Amino acid sequence: MSPAETYDVVVVGGGSAGIAAAVGAARNGARTLLVERYGFLGGSATNASVLSYCGLFAQGTAIEPVVGGVGAELLDQLGRLGLDRRPIRSASGNLIVMLDPEILKLALDRLVGSSGAELRLHASLVGAATDGRRITGVTIQDHAGPCDIRARAFVDASGEGDLAALTGALVPAEAIAPGRHLQPASYPIRIGGVAPDVAFSKAVMSAAVAAYNATARFPIHRLSGGVGARLPVSGDLWWLVADLETDGVSAASLTAAELQGREMAFGLVEALRAGAPGFDKAHIVSTGPQVGIRQSRRVAARESLSGAAAEQGLTRDDGIGRGGWPVEIHHGPGRIEFRNIGGKGYFDVPFGSLRAGNTDNLWLGGRLIGCDDIAFASVRVMGTAFATGHAAGLAAALQAAGTDDVAVGLLRSALSRQGAIL
Ligand SMILES: Cc1cc2nc3c(=O)[nH]c(=O)nc-3n(C[C@H](O)[C@H](O)[C@H](O)COP(=O)(O)OP(=O)(O)OC[C@H]3O[C@@H](n4cnc5c(N)ncnc54)[C@H](O)[C@@H]3O)c2cc1C
Structure with missing residues (x-):
């Protein structure tokens, strides 16, 4: 050294x-x-x-x-x-x-x-x-x-x-009291391939969440559709929909959260492609690079x-x-x-x-x-x-x-x- x-x-x-x-x-x-x-x-x-x-x-x-x-x-x-x-x-x-x-x-x-x-x-x-x-x-x-x-x-x-x-x-x-509040992590995703004039609303997202949840191994809990917006420069959609439980520090817990988050992100975008008008070419531009720890x-x-x-x-x-x-x-x-x-x-x-x-x-x-x-x-x-x-x-x-x-x-x-x- x-x-x-x-x-x-x-x-x-x-x-x-x-x-x-x-x-x-x-x-x-x-x-x-x-x-x-x-x-x-x-x-x-x-x-x-x-x-x-x-x-x-x-x-x-x-x-x-x-x-x-x-x-x-x-x-x-x-x-x-x-x-x-x-x-x-x-x-x-x-x-x-x-x-x-x-x-x-x-x-x-x-x-x-x-x-x-x-x-x-x-x-x-x-x-x-x-x-x-x-x-x-x-x-x-x-x-x-x-x-x-x-x-x-x-x-x-x-x-x-x-x-x-x-x-x-x-x-x-x-x-630290048992049950002490620990804010969940979330898995932010960027979605591309959606024209700027296509409406992007909670209603669209809620419908996609419902379609995804119907068969999902890891259901998405924000049934209201979560929060999202159009990003500057790229015009991509930015969406924070998948909430995850993790301690935020141990590799085992973080690994589980990353794997679940990716499944949710891809399943959700598949549901958008299948059901939301104007989303037929929607694709994931990026996730992470890591799960977001609150x-x-x-x-x-x-x-x-x-x-x-x-x-x-x-x-x-x-x-x-x-x-x-x-x-x-x-x-x-x-x-x-x-x-x-x-x-x-x-x-x-x-x-x-x-x-x-x-x-x-x-x-x-x-x-x-x-x-x-x-x-x-x-x-x-x-x-x-x-x-x-x-x-x-x-x-x-x-x-x-x-x-x-x-x-x-x-x-x-x-x-x-x-x-x-x-
Ligand atoms: C999903 C999600 C959505 C959120 N939404 C918003 C929002 O819309 N707007 C908003 O303002 N805030 C939002 N927050 C909160 C906000 O992002 C964080 O609370 C904020 O980034 C905290 O800033 P920080 O500098 O304390 O920590 P961080 O931004 O987490 O930065 C910590 C840095 O330390 C580095 N680091 C960690 N350990 C080590 C180590 N051992 N050695 C070297 N480097 C290390 C990390 O790589 C990282 O760069 C959100 C958080 C999450 C998770």
Whole structure:
């Protein structure tokens, strides 16, 4: 093994949160490494075809951005690459920005490249070393073998909490009540071969689901037809219909979900071809690349944002970012509930939710921040992940610069200097 490399900040995971963390930290002068297991950035957007950014705007009738900084910069970068980044109203009435995955990958390469952060794709976090309440280094693995990396501060933006799991920072299993809510995974698909003027509605999809379910080994639970839209650039149909139960972390459980998802996707498109007018040439353009995981491990943070605070639209002096997406609870396959955000249509995410409870130099972003299951149903979206990741990366950079007990006032000033909306 080669001698350990040294950075100020290591960010694990190149999804929305990790990208914002790495860019924010590097722009603050920290020598930053961003580690991503796939060959491209984007997280769920690109690795699971989650092709709409939610949470960039306050809930309500006005178009009011709640995420600035790195998230806003990315929208500008997407616009420069020719993507129409104006928000549209989703079927739920909330504002979303539709994405093209290939444009997004390039935009993210350029955004991270311009920040000065070093990027290591095809590199997976596989180990961590600790000393008391601190992480001293991590081990990443590529085809060449393992590589040790030392740093002063770390951000877990892996979605599945891989770094927190290695350092014992997870919510302990005994604290998780039996039957605790775990949002199901979904299998997004892109369908091509359907002319732009062909109507694509819940009624069309519900009929196809019914036809598929009549003989299916793995029935689709979203009988209402699920949610979907036309994608920009390609005009393909994007559909999130197949909900799946998986723990999101073990190969055995993930394998079962992938196999079921593919069966469902092909069976559904076959039913569309057979029964829906204008769908006779419909075909699957792509699945995945992997099943979309909404929720798996949770980390014990210093503070847990409550669902009540999100639903009341509570703002606070130690807020480090805003959430504006409604609480969108997936109770189980096919069972979805929306709850509105009160107040001004957004709430503040508290500083304490970014920091691991028992590890002093571990910061959390995206779907790993401290929150209960109801707040999770809002903060998990990618717009909010940009905001929380940005704050986590900057906090890590400030800590690495010598301020071990990072003051929230200092962090808020640094975030404001980088354009974050607080
Ligand atoms: C089916 C589905 C539909 C959704 N719909 C929407 C939607 O329409 N709009 C929206 O905004 N949000 C949506 N969400 C939620 C959203 O996609 C996620 O909550 C969000 O992507 C979280 O961002 P993140 O950066 O925390 O994690 P992720 O996007 O999951 O990124 C984590 C990154 O870490 C990498 N990684 C993981 N482990 C390691 C490791 N050990 N080493 C190196 N790298 C690692 C992964 O490859 C990944 O790139 C949906 C989610 C799902 C599953």
